[in-house]
Amino acid sequence: MSADILSLTGAQAAERVRAGDLDAGELFAFYRERAAADDLNAFLWVADGPDGANSSGPLAGVPLAVKDLFCVEGVPSAAGSRILDGYRPPYTATAVRKLTEAGATVLGKTNQDEFAMGSSNENSGYGSVQNPWDRERVPGGSSGGSAAAVAAGLAPWAIGTDTGGSIRQPAALTGIVGLKPTYGAVSRYGMIAFASSLDQCGPLTRDVTDAALLFRHMVGRDPCDSTSLEFPEEVPLPSAERLDGVVFGVPPELTGEGVEPGVREVFERTTKLIEELGGKLEEVSLPHSRYGIAAYYVITPAEASANLARYDGVRFGPRAETDGDLTALYEQTREQGFGDEVKRRILIGTYALSSGYYDAYYGRAQRVRTKIADDFRAAFQKVDLLVTPTSPTVAFRLGEKTEDPLAMYLNDALTVSMPLAGIPAISIPGGLSDGLPVGIQLAGPAFSENRILDSAYALERAIGFEGVPVGV
Amino acid sequence: MIDRDQVLHVARLARLRLSDEEVERFQRELSTILDHIETINEIEGLDEVQPTSHVVEVENVLRPDEPRPSLPREKVLEEAPDVAEGGFRVPSPGAS
Numbered sequence A: 001m002s003a004d005i006l007s008l009t010g011a012q013a014a015e016r017v018r019a020g021d022l023d024a025g026e027l028f029a030f031y032r033e034r035a036a037a038d039d040l041n042a043f044l045w046v047a048d049g050p051d052g053a054n055s056s057g058p059l060a061g062v063p064l065a066v067k068d069l070f071c072v073e074g075v076p077s078a079a080g081s082r083i084l085d086g087y088r089p090p091y092t093a094t095a096v097r098k099l100t101e102a103g104a105t106v107l108g109k110t111n112q113d114e115f116a117m118g119s120s121n122e123n124s125g126y127g128s129v130q131n132p133w134d135r136e137r138v139p140g141g142s143s144g145g146s147a148a149a150v151a152a153g154l155a156p157w158a159i160g161t162d163t164g165g166s167i168r169q170p171a172a173l174t175g176i177v178g179l180k181p182t183y184g185a186v187s188r189y190g191m192i193a194f195a196s197s198l199d200q201c202g203p204l205t206r207d208v209t210d211a212a213l214l215f216r217h218m219v220g221r222d223p224c225d226s227t228s229l230e231f232p233e234e235v236p237l238p239s240a241e242r243l244d245g246v247v248f249g250v251p252p253e254l255t256g257e258g259v260e261p262g263v264r265e266v267f268e269r270t271t272k273l274i275e276e277l278g279g280k281l282e283e284v285s286l287p288h289s290r291y292g293i294a295a296y297y298v299i300t301p302a303e304a305s306a307n308l309a310r311y312d313g314v315r316f317g318p319r320a321e322t323d324g325d326l327t328a329l330y331e332q333t334r335e336q337g338f339g340d341e342v343k344r345r346i347l348i349g350t351y352a353l354s355s356g357y358y359d360a361y362y363g364r365a366q367r368v369r370t371k372i373a374d375d376f377r378a379a380f381q382k383v384d385l386l387v388t389p390t391s392p393t394v395a396f397r398l399g400e401k402t403e404d405p406l407a408m409y410l411n412d413a414l415t416v417s418m419p420l421a422g423i424p425a426i427s428i429p430g431g432l433s434d435g436l437p438v439g440i441q442l443a444g445p446a447f448s449e450n451r452i453l454d455s456a457y458a459l460e461r462a463i464g465f466e467g468v469p470v471g472v
Numbered sequence B: 001m002i003d004r005d006q007v008l009h010v011a012r013l014a015r016l017r018l019s020d021e022e023v024e025r026f027q028r029e030l031s032t033i034l035d036h037i038e039t040i041n042e043i044e045g046l047d048e049v050q051p052t053s054h055v056v057e058v059e060n061v062l063r064p065d066e067p068r069p070s071l072p073r074e075k076v077l078e079e080a081p082d083v084a085e086g087g088f089r090v091p092s093p094g095a096s
Helices: A002-007 A008-021 A024-036 A092-103 A144-151 A168-174 A207-216 A259-278 A287-310 A326-337 A338-352 A359-384 A405-410 A417-421 A449-463 B004-013 B018-040 B073-077
Strands: A043-047 A063-067 A105-110 A156-163 A177-180 A200-205 A247-250 A280-283 A386-389 A425-433 A436-443
Touching: A002 A024, A002 A247, A008 A024, A008 A207, A024 A043, A024 A063, A024 A105, A024 A359, A043 A144, A063 A092, A063 A144, A092 A156, A105 A144, A105 A417, A144 A156, A144 A168, A144 A200, A156 A177, A156 A207, A168 A425, A177 A207, A177 A449, A200 A207, A200 A280, A207 A449, A247 A259, A247 A338, A247 A359, A259 A280, A259 A425, A259 A449, A280 A405, A287 A338, A287 A359, A287 A405, A287 A417, A287 B018, A338 A359, A338 B004, A338 B018, A359 A417, A405 B018, A417 A436, A425 A449, A436 A449, A449 B018, B004 B018
Parallel strands: A063 A105, A063 A156, A247 A280, A247 A386
Antiparallel strands: A043 A105, A156 A200, A177 A200, A177 A425, A386 A436, A425 A436
16 A cells, blocks of 8 residues: 555545545655655655645645745744744745645645755755765755655655746756746745745646646735736646647757756757657747856845845844844844855845946846847747756766855756746656756746646656656 | 955945855855856847846736734744844844
8 A cells, every 4th residue: 555655646646535545644644754754854844744634625635845935834934044943934825825725735844955045955054955866966956855855755746946947957856847837827925035036936746747736726816925916727737648739949058058968868869759749849049048147146146135134133033142232133143044155145146236236237137137038039939838958967966066156056057047037947857867867848938837738748758757766 | 356345345234244264265256156247248238128127017016005904913923032022122223
């Protein structure tokens, strides 16, 4: 029975519970035991029981792993930061509330890079996370705990957030599916903010059907987030078997330089499959995407430096012992509470916004952002979706890039442009390179999630990735 | 290139206290990162481009200005490190 439960996707488990073939309590206990025995450091907190679960909903009590930065009432929610150590919010994030109302049960909170700043999960205030495919390697980041938990079968599915690739890149590096929705598709209320003009939350799952099912129950306008919008259509479960008539753009800027040979090989195999399924390939140029990292590392630190001004030891979180004045209290609390990467980004952001530098950095970066969005708009005049690798490399070794912040940033080269333009993208497993998973990214225009999910589903079936290293 | 005084100035603005080791290291790291950022200056005609303010087209989002209950005070104060008389207690802003 246990092996049987472990083999079920989230959607299959929900189906069994609804059919009366599986008890929701037994399902929760099964995953609770696995999550509590986690030795990847994927979980930061595990629920005792299925509190307030509504197993009659469509998600039928299926346990959900939740990235630490989602506020959940009464549950530790620290965004991976020591400056929020032990913080238990008085309210719950809309995305989590909607999923639990639909029947999901919060299983636990997952590890992440502090305030979602990182691509390896090594910037967590609570230790790094091991990749279940190779424990000496990173799971990617920032949603590294969510990705590792799903890949290792410690949770049937999870949610995370993506600002520059933080859902897609860890999904790619752990061989699972990760969807970054259109900006505004899902409410950000109760998500501890990093860069508010890019942050979006989405699912990390074993397959595309699970991603669609969670996404269906996350979307919608929320009066608590004025940037959220009504999703323009229903979200059906994907069913496409062919890709006839779908035109896939291949941008040389995101598929060539910097992409390691093993990743390129899997990518080329995938584009052949697209053609075999009836899809068409067309080269399209995204000339400004090469400036994506530069623009991203001005805009997001700038927004973060403002968002993180609230952590001062006054209203929540630990406070530094001080015998000085209020300014000393702020400075000491922040010195002790923030990790290196967060300090680095606060400094870059504050510099970019400071008097005399604003136009040269922030103002110009926002103009580059327009150029990047224009490139995508022009591309989608010619093609339906774009296909690229998700990450230029497979999972790298723990410690390999921690001494070189810029090398770590360049890891996001293939994923930052989409959130800068606000458009949706998915990563699905394309195959293995030297025994490690390679992710394939599909991106589309704003609110094209259904088309992305459908194409990803057809491709997923054709790829036949035997992925999840369950039981490791 | 960013110099030591600029790092200290920005750290002061951001209310971050840095050790001498951190000032030296951040000066080096920030300089490398800013060099990369400056590649955007290669783009021609950028001044004529409209800066992005919001990525998805939305009209002004308004709601009726009606009073609604907020979180109870006790609940909000529960997470505060130091509470007095129904508020957050802090050291004097000008102790020195």
